[in-house]
Amino acid sequence: xxxxxxxxxxxxxIPQQExxxxxxxxxxxxxxxxxxxxxxRPDAEFYRGHFPGxxxxxxxxxxxxxxxxxxxxxxxxLTAQEMELDEAEKFQTLFxxxxxxxxxxxxxxxxxxxxxxxxxxxxxxxxxxxxxSLEDGTVICAGHLAGLGVPI
Amino acid sequence: xxxxxxxxxxxxxxxxxxxDQDALATVSGETNILEDLKVNSARLVDVVLAFEDAFDxxxxxxxxxxxxxxxxxVRLIGAKx
Numbered sequence: 001x002x003x004x005x006x007x008x009x010x011x012x013x014i015p016q017q018e019x020x021x022x023x024x025x026x027x028x029x030x031x032x033x034x035x036x037x038x039x040x041r042p043d044a045e046f047y048r049g050h051f052p053g054x055x056x057x058x059x060x061x062x063x064x065x066x067x068x069x070x071x072x073x074x075x076x077x078l079t080a081q082e083m084e085l086d087e088a089e090k091f092q093t094l095f096x097x098x099x100x101x102x103x104x105x106x107x108x109x110x111x112x113x114x115x116x117x118x119x120x121x122x123x124x125x126x127x128x129x130x131x132x133s134l135e136d137g138t139v140i141c142a143g144h145l146a147g148l149g150v151p152i
Numbered sequence: 153x154x155x156x157x158x159x160x161x162x163x164x165x166x167x168x169x170x171x172d173q174d175a176l177a178t179v180s181g182e183t184n185i186l187e188d189l190k191v192n193s194a195r196l197v198d199v200v201l202a203f204e205d206a207f208d209x210x211x212x213x214x215x216x217x218x219x220x221x222x223x224x225x226v227r228l229i230g231a232k233x
């Protein structure tokens with residue numbers, strides 16, 4: 001059977017890579033929650049167009065970062081406990097649902113802290129409550145995400 | 153609980169996930185949840201959890217694999233209530 005992965009082992013297994021990687025560090029992880037951080041690179045290509053002369057991190061990128069900082073690592077952590085690692089590594093967690101409200105903005109260079117709490121994990125589906133904050137504690141978006149582990 | 157009563161509750165639980173609302177007008181035990189009602193397969197876990205809450209039962213993951221139609225749901229739930 002599987003085993004409990006360390007924070008670093010989980011981080012290494014997050015499949016998204018540059019230029020579409022939006023997680024730097026996993027700060028805490030257990031069966032019920034994960035806390036992770038990411039600093040938005042000021043030279044990211046999307047700032048050139050969103051918006052010219054006034055760069056703001058797009059909401060869709062914030063949602064992706066919420067997933068990479070939360071749903072993806074928590075699903076990796078939970079899947080690894082249920083089966084052998086070589087089997088677990090065949091699964092990628094793909095988005096099924098997102099319901100998020102935005103209450104603030106992330107500027108280029110801002111570091112975010114993302115906290116994800118499991119609502120349920122069943123049949124390789126993870127539903128989670130997610131909150132993203134700036135380093136000063138200001139919540140900029142929160143809601144629910146869900147994803148399904150799919151062998152691809 | 154009568155099968156008709158179970159089916160009414162099953163259909164009510166499925167309704168928010170149904171993409172083809174017209175198919176609800178002719179729903180029967182033979183109605184396929186994914187193919188006829190166009191429920192997203194990724195939402196089946198939510199449906200099963202709602203069944204468990206509504207009927208106060210537990211449904212094993214292996215049993216879910218056998219469920220394709222509304223009638224399958226009614227039989228599975230009927231055996232547990």
